[in-house]
Amino acid sequence: MPLSLNDAQTVIEQARAHSDDLGVPMNIAVVDGGGHLLAFARMDGAILGSIDIALTKAKTSILFDSPSENLWEYCKPGGPAPATEYTNGGLIPYAGGIPLHDETGTLIGAIGVSGGLPAQDGEVARAGAAATV
Amino acid sequence: MPLSLNDAQTVIEQARAHSDDLGVPMNIAVVDGGGHLLAFARMDGAILGSIDIALTKAKTSILFDSPSENLWEYCKPGGPAPATEYTNGGLIPYAGGIPLHDETGTLIGAIGVSGGLPAQDGEVARAGAAATV
Amino acid sequence: MPLSLNDAQTVIEQARAHSDDLGVPMNIAVVDGGGHLLAFARMDGAILGSIDIALTKAKTSILFDSPSENLWEYCKPGGPAPATEYTNGGLIPYAGGIPLHDETGTLIGAIGVSGGLPAQDGEVARAGAAATV
Amino acid sequence: MPLSLNDAQTVIEQARAHSDDLGVPMNIAVVDGGGHLLAFARMDGAILGSIDIALTKAKTSILFDSPSENLWEYCKPGGPAPATEYTNGGLIPYAGGIPLHDETGTLIGAIGVSGGLPAQDGEVARAGAAATV
DSSP, rough: OOOHHHHHHHHHHHHHHHHHHHHHOOHHHHETTTTTTEEEOOOOOTTTTTHHHHHHHHHHHHHSSSSSGGGGHHHHHSSSSTTTSSTTTOOSSSSSSSEOOTTTOEEEEEEEEEOOOOHHHHHHHHHHHHHOO | OOOOHHHHHHHHHHHHHHHHHHTOOOOOEEEETTOOOOEEOTTTTTOHHHHHHHHHHHHHHHHHHHHHGGGGHSSTTTTSSOOOOOGGGOOOOSSSSEEEETTOEEEEEEEEEEESSSSHHHHHHHHHHHHGG | OOOOHHHHHHHHHHHHHOOOOEEEEEEEEEETTOOEEEEEEOOOTTTHHHHHHHHHHHHHHHHTTTTTGGGGGHSSSTSTTTTHHHHHHHHOOOEEEEEEOOTTTEEEEEEEEEEHHHHHHHHHHHHGGGGOO | OOHHHHHHHHHHHHHHHHHHHHHHOEEEEETTTTSSSEEEEEOTTTTHHHHHHHHHHHHHHHTSSSSSGGGHHSTTTSSSTGGGSSSTTTOSSSEEEEEETTOOEEEEEEEESSSSSSHHHHHHHHHHHGGGO
16 A cells, blocks of 8 residues: 555654654655655754755665665775765765555655754654554 | 744645645645745645646745746746746746745745646645635 | 566567567667666667657656656647646656556556657557556 | 667676576666667666666766776775766766677677675676676
8 A cells, every 4th residue: 555645644743743852853754655755844943954855865765675874884984885875866874764664565655854963863763654563 | 933834734734625625636835935845745646747846836936926827927938038937947837836925925935736737726725825814 | 566577578578569560769668656767678770869758758657647748738838837848857748658557557657668750659658558458 | 889789688688697596686777888778677676776876887887998896996085086986977986887898899888787785786797798798
């Protein structure tokens, strides 16, 4: 089953709740399994430059079917695949993007979060992603 | 007062309600007064190609502080400013984008809607924009 | 069911056979339901400038879930949606792109063909698309 | 002699056979001597983000008439030409791209492979390139 808009909004709501707990306003994007935008919310006070980063983290998670930070093992200095973060029109190799799968394991979307430190972004993304489990 | 996320979501909710009345699923974007994305919703079944068009209609309305279709008078064949629709990385010169102003007349954002015929998109955008009045 | 590579290659084989009948070498692209490239073949002698056009016709068909030429009714001079062909990073509003659906009606991909006159491109695309029926 | 489509498909078939042996699904691109796309295949299960990387490895091999990983000696930290990997709209400085030459040594194309670890991509690319020897 593809993600519905209601599903996507539930993902965003849970991510927002966790952001409120942290006290850090976030940009939160949800895309479908092909990487096309489904829903987005910029929380009051979230950094403008993080809009694009949230969108790109979601894209990164779709393109590699993996949390965005996993890309770092490949593209980091000394890693086997330097400059991979500059492919595909730009990728983000740190935390905040999480792929979403249905009960059959099919990739149905991703959440991308940006606005805090990467560790915070990743925490909020996982809180949002948990809504689809 | 800048638009809050709650304001933007109310704009989207009213636009969605009108789309449901028309029976045409829409892509609905709300941007702030600087044109930066605030909130977005793709209704179930809305056309993928209209995501970019909804975003671009909102951008068009911010850049000209005007409903997107007003651009047509300038850029249409025989008009005074042909090709203006290709400036600014691409603009949309038909209905579906509406600027949002606060009670002092300050431009605080825009809604962009795409998914139906331009007349339907414009109707839905106006329904959404009415939420801020 | 998503398109497999074998499915995509069958689509290309049938399109090639029809191109051979016409005597016009074509560029033939097959993308998945999210618009991501699955398979491509440039027939010997096909025009280089048509590689991008074939890819863009497939994209157009995914984004509007429609044969690429249907876009023309919207964006043509006097049509309701001028300049739509310049959205989404560029679209093609003439024949040669056909969406592919599974037996449940789900959009699972598209074929894009370019190299001849648009009418020929459309004929070849339909011959390829028939492989998925 | 330029590469024919049949040649390109033989290259892809041999690369696919080696990918099957490794058990890693790959994206495989073949371009002509000018870098223009000739044939492409995404094996079932191959990573979406590797489509662009496969295409870029083939481009890298054409532009430097060299296996893609040779670029690393120039652009690596401490190397003589840092940031070269960001020229030409983006290059890939690790294994998976191999130039193809005819019996006179003329550059007639390249294969680009991505989907596994760089060492695996390079192995598969060499298996494909061997088809033209």
